[in-house]
Amino acid sequence: MNIRHCIVCQKYFIPKNRKRKYCYEKECAIEYERMRKRLEYNRKKHNLHRHPYPYIREYTDTTELIVAMYYMDGFSPLYIANELKRDYEDFSKFFNHMISSGKMKKIIEMIEKNRKKGVVLPVSLKERLI
Numbered sequence: 307m308n309i310r311h312c313i314v315c316q317k318y319f320i321p322k323n324r325k326r327k328y329c330y331e332k333e334c335a336i337e338y339e340r341m342r343k344r345l346e347y348n349r350k351k352h353n354l355h356r357h358p359y360p361y362i363r364e365y366t367d368t369t370e371l372i373v374a375m376y377y378m379d380g381f382s383p384l385y386i387a388n389e390l391k392r393d394y395e396d397f398s399k400f401f402n403h404m405i406s407s408g409k410m411k412k413i414i415e416m417i418e419k420n421r422k423k424g425v426v427l428p429v430s431l432k433e434r435l436i
């Protein structure tokens with residue numbers, strides 16, 4: 307069996323079956339169930355059941371910027387995915403890639419540099435999302 311990232315806590319774990327997406331911590335099981343219900347609810351609400359993954363869509367430069375801002379503010383990938391209405395599994399891959407490729411670090415450095423200069427990029431995150 308391969309080692310896998312828990313989609314809730316991001317820690318490595320060894321899945322006992324191929325479909326297992328989250329680790330064997332009790333909190334992760336609870337959180338995963340909550341996530342799954344929320345996705346299911348949103349699918350029904352927006353009549354999206356025909357599309358199996360309505361929350362998977364393209365990631366742009368703006369997405370990267372917003373994700374980095376959330377990350378700087380200490381929000382977890384799960385929180386960010388929910389806020390951005392993204393499929394969590396898909397988002398996790400994108401997020402982990404941002405970290406491992408060094409892109410997250412670069413964007414954060416750029417934001418910090420600009421903040422020091424008094425430039426807030428692009429606008430405050432909260433304003434953007436309301």
Ligand SMILES: [Zn+2]
Pocket residue numbers: 312313314315316317328329330331334
């Ligand atoms: Zn976990």
